[in-house]
Amino acid sequence: MIGDTPAPASTPEPPYAVEGHGLVKTFGSFRAVDGIDIAVPAGTIYGILGPNGAGKTTLLRTLLGIVDPDEGHRLLLGAARPLRMAREVGYLPEERGLYPSMKAFEAIAFMGALRGLPLHVGRERAKAMLDGHGMGAAIDKPIRQLSKGMAQTVQLFGTIVHEPRLIVLDEPFSGLDAINQEKLEALIRDQARRGVTILFSTHVIAHAERLCERIAIVAQGRIRFEGTPGAARDRLRARVRLRTRAGDGAWRQVLPADTVQDDGIWHFALPDAGIEPLLRALIDGQAGIESLSIERPGLHDAFVAIAGAAAAKAMQEQGEEAEEA
Template sequence: MAQSPLTLTDVTKRFGGFTAVEGLSLDVPEGRIIGFLGPNGAGKSTSLRVSLGVIPPDEGMVRLFGAPPNILSLRRVGFLPEERGLYKKMTARETIAYFARLKGLTAGEAKARADELMESTGLGEFRNTRVSKLSKGMAQKVQILSTLAHKPDFLILDEPFSGLDPVNQQALEELIRDEHARGATILFSTHVMEHAERLCDRIVMMARGRKVFDGTLPEAFATLDKGASLEVEEGFDLAAALAPKGFEAQRAADRGHGDAWRIALPKGVGPQDALRAAIEAGAPITGFAPDEARLRDVFVSLVGEAEAAALNDPLAEQAEGALAE
């Protein structure tokens, strides 16, 4: 049976009177891409630092490849911290090779690996450029490449997309897929749900230091009430027409094409079933759209709109990081 790269059991971490993480249990199976999701300040960065032994838990147990974090198990990990930091006088090539050597590669292996990574990500012509002369985006690429230069078995990426433009965000998504195809297990934290929707096998959601969901994407979407939007010509009572067919319809915001309704879907019933029932009821339909499930909707359904508003707050995670320092 494959050993989980990371297991947390009832982990709690406090900073003075503030509880950053409370009772967190988490298992990261080998070979998966796991999204560690939640608004800024939810406790994600603290949880990752505890996982690596950077800070100890106040309660609970941490196992990295089956044992407490140690120098041998940490060599199998590539960690990208949220706080970016590079040696500005080093060149891009020297930086990547340096971090590779820290993880056990020889000097020759480290330089060859640095060259390979830079060429494959469009940084080849900047290999001898000092970090201080690189753009912010290129410097962040160098830091990401430094994280995976030693081909780690387990990648932990804390807000890896932060600060990247859309083009480089897409490039990083491809890099994550490539690392996963190579065989790496990947755990990345983010407050941007769309990245997790595109990349993850499984997601873990955090809010106020506590885990509120742990499961696959289909399991997450299954927590939502499903429905569909239907527009009919003005004056048609869709609720009365659909009630005999077992559907509940409520008026929604009028979009200017007639009367707008939202139809609730019972379990096991799809949007097309609702549309068919409306047609059979003689509804003069002018528009139809099934609900599009998004992870943000799942988060809102679990913790409420007020908590979800912190997904767009860039200051809360900085506060969490300051507490952990």
């Protein structure tokens, strides 16, 4: 991604770190990106969520200038030529790759040097990063001697060692165990607190739900939803679970039309008027409320409603395959 001379450091921060308008990218007859509009606010953690094959990687590469769109245009940190801003960006591709004989701290410094960071500065920062994250023993070890999780952490450090304004991560959690996933989430939050914009793709809904301020749900090359995770969840009504001592009575007439009973529990969507009128009717009708809970929909539920059950199933299967790997 090294291109022309980067813009001066005094360049004002644009309101959007990344913008794409009417983006289309085809490979033969396949439209990997099919008319996408996207705007990533500066300083946010933004997730692109969708199954493998949805177009996430092609979209990221198009936004970064690695590939050019067939239609549309993009802005990266305010620049119409994305490669001009290469030294302001840290990019971790889905395909990982490090020189196996290179020592861990040298690999990090080398990746920083590709973004214009002086090699001696990169080495100092690399040692501090490794030591600060409990990997001091790995500083002088060659990559081939590191575990998969540690090697991926080294590559991530190499992505951010030059202190970029924008960090782009393509499926960063893939192949990491639970402990290393938590460490990566903590690192992403730490970078965001510094004001860095984080843009990452994932097929694991839980990561997006925990981390992201805004998300784009992508399926078949198109954005099906863009906004906050809360706004996605708000597309679905909350569900009510009700257990009563009485099995029948006049009070049953006040239950919503969509009510179903399963193992002695009544299930229905939260009425538009809220729960209070229903509660009064149940009490007055002597239903004998044993338990009542209101369950707000999760991002997974919203994803199924927005992208479809097939896309949700594909995401789940891909997640299970990644865990087994």
